[in-house]
Amino acid sequence: MNAPTMQAAVLTRYGSPDFIKIQDVQKPVPKANEVLVKVHATTVTAADTMMRRADPAIARLFLGFSRPRHNIMGTGFAGKVAAVGPGVKEFEKGDEVFGETGVGFSANAEYVIVAEDGVIDWMPPNISFEEAATLTDGPLTSFNFLKNLGKIKAGHSVLIIGASGSLGTAAVQLARYFGAHVTGVSSARNVELVKSLGADEVIDYTKVDFTQTGKKYDLIFDTVGKSSFSKSKKALTEHGLYLSPVLRFGLLLQMMWTSIFSSKKAKFDATGLRPPKLLRSYLDELAKLVETGKLGIVIDKKYPLAEADEAHRYVDTGRKRGNVVLLAAS
Ligand SMILES: NC(=O)c1ccc[n+]([C@@H]2O[C@H](COP(=O)([O-])OP(=O)(O)OC[C@H]3O[C@@H](n4cnc5c(N)ncnc54)[C@H](OP(=O)(O)O)[C@@H]3O)[C@@H](O)[C@H]2O)c1
Numbered sequence: 001m002n003a004p005t006m007q008a009a010v011l012t013r014y015g016s017p018d019f020i021k022i023q024d025v026q027k028p029v030p031k032a033n034e035v036l037v038k039v040h041a042t043t044v045t046a047a048d049t050m051m052r053r054a055d056p057a058i059a060r061l062f063l064g065f066s067r068p069r070h071n072i073m074g075t076g077f078a079g080k081v082a083a084v085g086p087g088v089k090e091f092e093k094g095d096e097v098f099g100e101t102g103v104g105f106s107a108n109a110e111y112v113i114v115a116e117d118g119v120i121d122w123m124p125p126n127i128s129f130e131e132a133a134t135l136t137d138g139p140l141t142s143f144n145f146l147k148n149l150g151k152i153k154a155g156h157s158v159l160i161i162g163a164s165g166s167l168g169t170a171a172v173q174l175a176r177y178f179g180a181h182v183t184g185v186s187s188a189r190n191v192e193l194v195k196s197l198g199a200d201e202v203i204d205y206t207k208v209d210f211t212q213t214g215k216k217y218d219l220i221f222d223t224v225g226k227s228s229f230s231k232s233k234k235a236l237t238e239h240g241l242y243l244s245p246v247l248r249f250g251l252l253l254q255m256m257w258t259s260i261f262s263s264k265k266a267k268f269d270a271t272g273l274r275p276p277k278l279l280r281s282y283l284d285e286l287a288k289l290v291e292t293g294k295l296g297i298v299i300d301k302k303y304p305l306a307e308a309d310e311a312h313r314y315v316d317t318g319r320k321r322g323n324v325v326l327l328a329a330s
Pocket residue numbers: 045046047048050137138141161162163164165166167168185186187188189190205223224225226244245246269270271272315318319320321322
């Protein structure tokens with residue numbers, strides 16, 4: 001008898017979205033302590049497009065040198081538990097769950113396997129699969145950067161650059177939730193969106209350079225890596241922090257240098273490499289914020305799984321607002 005199959009967005013080689021093919025692959029079977037999730041929604045993120053291009057090249061160390069080691073794309077997912085492997089105690093068939101697979105990828109498919117002690121959590125009751133699938137991108141990353149790295153406090157003055165992206169739309173709301181005074185940086189077309197998320201002020205980067213306004217911030221969170229620590233330094237308070245999730249060699253050097261020699265510090269982190277237990281505790285907090293209406297999810301576009309390549313082309317434009325989601329056929 002033939003093994004059951006499923007549809008998946010497979011990356012056949014590094015490069016353009018043209019190398020993403022929808023293929024029938026073997027449906028995975030959960031082993032001990034693994035959960036099989038029937039995917040209802042999964043994400044295409046800016047980080048996924050970097051993985052697709054193997055950018056930066058050093059990423060090939062963990063992605064695979066000549067071809068992706070895990071060739072089914074995607075990390076964020078939401079769906080229903082379809083089966084559990086031996087020894088699974090926390091989850092059972094039918095549970096509505098969301099999470100991320102990290103460097104295991106494989107989420108842009110009809111089914112995905114997740115370790116029971118991996119980044120997987122129960123969905124908040126009043127949220128759609130589409131919304132839940134995005135929680136591990138912008139919301140989780142911005143929560144880690146603002147709370148864990150930034151030690152954000154009520155009364156802090158916070159600047160969010162890229163306030164209309166996946167990280168930015170979450171960061172504006174989270175910073176407001178933590179009691180900060182929030183200034184978002186976006187282009188004119190997104191000013192209303194950023195204000196609607198709770199920003200106290202919005203700077204249109206096509207007209208105003210935030211480093212030239214004379215205002216100072218306790219935290220500058222450059223979610224899209226369009227500025228630099230050197231340029232932003234003069235807009236930081238004496239013990240201000242510059243945070244960016246976009247990996248650059250220069251940023252790593254500044255992070256080491258400023259950790260010893262400067263009161264103003266630069267910080268980077270790879271959220272997905274934090275221990276799953278910690279990430280799950282953040283997701284628990286985020287789920288509560290969603291449940292109580294304190295955190296909303298911005299979804300820009302939805303595509304069927306079969307159009308994963310189109311979704312990548314759109315995310316590649318660098319203009320998406322919030323999140324892009326793929327819907328697996330139910
Ligand atoms: N280190 C980590 O843990 C981690 C985790 C997840 C993601 N990331 C990284 O985080 C980065 C951001 O991801 P994302 O999904 O939030 O980005 P994104 O959604 O792709 O960002 C697009 C948004 O950025 C805005 N934008 C473009 N240029 C801008 C500028 N110069 N100033 C202000 N806004 C600008 C665009 O608005 P306009 O059209 O109005 O310009 C658009 O709405 C990616 O590089 C991703 O790889 C890192």
